[in-house]
Amino acid sequence: MPSPKARSSAARSGSAPCAGGNGRYEFISLNRTPPPHLLQRQGSDPTAARLRASESPSRRRGSGSSTSSTGGQQLPEEDCMKLNPSIVGIALSSLLAIDLWLSKRLGVCACEDASWGSMRPLMKLVEISGHGIPWLAGAAYCLYKSDSAAGQEVMLNLLMALVLDLVLVGVMKAVVRRRRPAQNRMDMFATFSVDGYSFPSGHATRAAMCARFLLAHLVLAAPLRVLVLLWATFVGFSRVLLGRHHVTDVAFGFLMGYWQYNLVEMLWLSPAMLQSTIGQLQ
Numbered sequence: 001m002p003s004p005k006a007r008s009s010a011a012r013s014g015s016a017p018c019a020g021g022n023g024r025y026e027f028i029s030l031n032r033t034p035p036p037h038l039l040q041r042q043g044s045d046p047t048a049a050r051l052r053a054s055e056s057p058s059r060r061r062g063s064g065s066s067t068s069s070t071g072g073q074q075l076p077e078e079d080c081m082k083l084n085p086s087i088v089g090i091a092l093s094s095l096l097a098i099d100l101w102l103s104k105r106l107g108v109c110a111c112e113d114a115s116w117g118s119m120r121p122l123m124k125l126v127e128i129s130g131h132g133i134p135w136l137a138g139a140a141y142c143l144y145k146s147d148s149a150a151g152q153e154v155m156l157n158l159l160m161a162l163v164l165d166l167v168l169v170g171v172m173k174a175v176v177r178r179r180r181p182a183q184n185r186m187d188m189f190a191t192f193s194v195d196g197y198s199f200p201s202g203h204a205t206r207a208a209m210c211a212r213f214l215l216a217h218l219v220l221a222a223p224l225r226v227l228v229l230l231w232a233t234f235v236g237f238s239r240v241l242l243g244r245h246h247v248t249d250v251a252f253g254f255l256m257g258y259w260q261y262n263l264v265e266m267l268w269l270s271p272a273m274l275q276s277t278i279g280q281l282q
């Protein structure tokens, strides 16, 4: 018989006592395949039978393969995982369920017949204010019109930031492939094919990144700075109110846009760097 100390340490380490070939108890880990001499004995040994019964269903079905067999029936691995959900899995599913429910409730401008449907045209104006085309066109125009080197530098970097945002959001949408909410009407102007996907909100990333950019590089009076922040927040909210996005798409979009501005600062194109690059190309 194992001593109480051995028994408690076995419980802690996930091992179980088994009668070995010489009548003495041996410890095997429940996480590992038992040695062959124990496997042979398990068919008749009541202790081994109890151990098999106490194993989790997914482990009993086998752990290393992509499909598992139960009485000849093949189960895909996802089904096995659903039977044995982890805490993280449960937390994520709950968050997604809350997200879906909240996004549906908040989509009050999703169509003209919705409870705030009369506000839809205003929300669509806010949408246009955060669209990529006006921002790209505005930055290109300011770059062209700017007669100071400092102004040109800022506008060139804003253009670079906007293109970087489109690329990063496009890649992220193509990888995640989350569908837009069912209530969304796909009536946005000038979209790429990846804009059929929802996560993250491109308007939210652009709004957060551009707001940080403007606050850092334009000398603005305090009321205007507040206005920039309010605009960015409103662009994000309008995505959910229009039924275009889930709440988590917008929340993640804000975080991603905030982080993208750090990237822009790291990649900042200075006139000296541009001159040396052009010189190297010539």
Ligand SMILES: CC(C)=CCC/C(C)=C/COP(=O)(O)O
Pocket (backbone or CB within 6 Å): 131, 132, 133, 136, 166, 188, 189, 190, 191, 192, 195, 198, 200, 201, 202, 203, 204, 239, 244
């Ligand atoms: C055509 C250009 C230059 C940009 C597309 C901008 C756009 C339509 C993004 C989608 O935003 P959401 O992901 O917030 O719906």
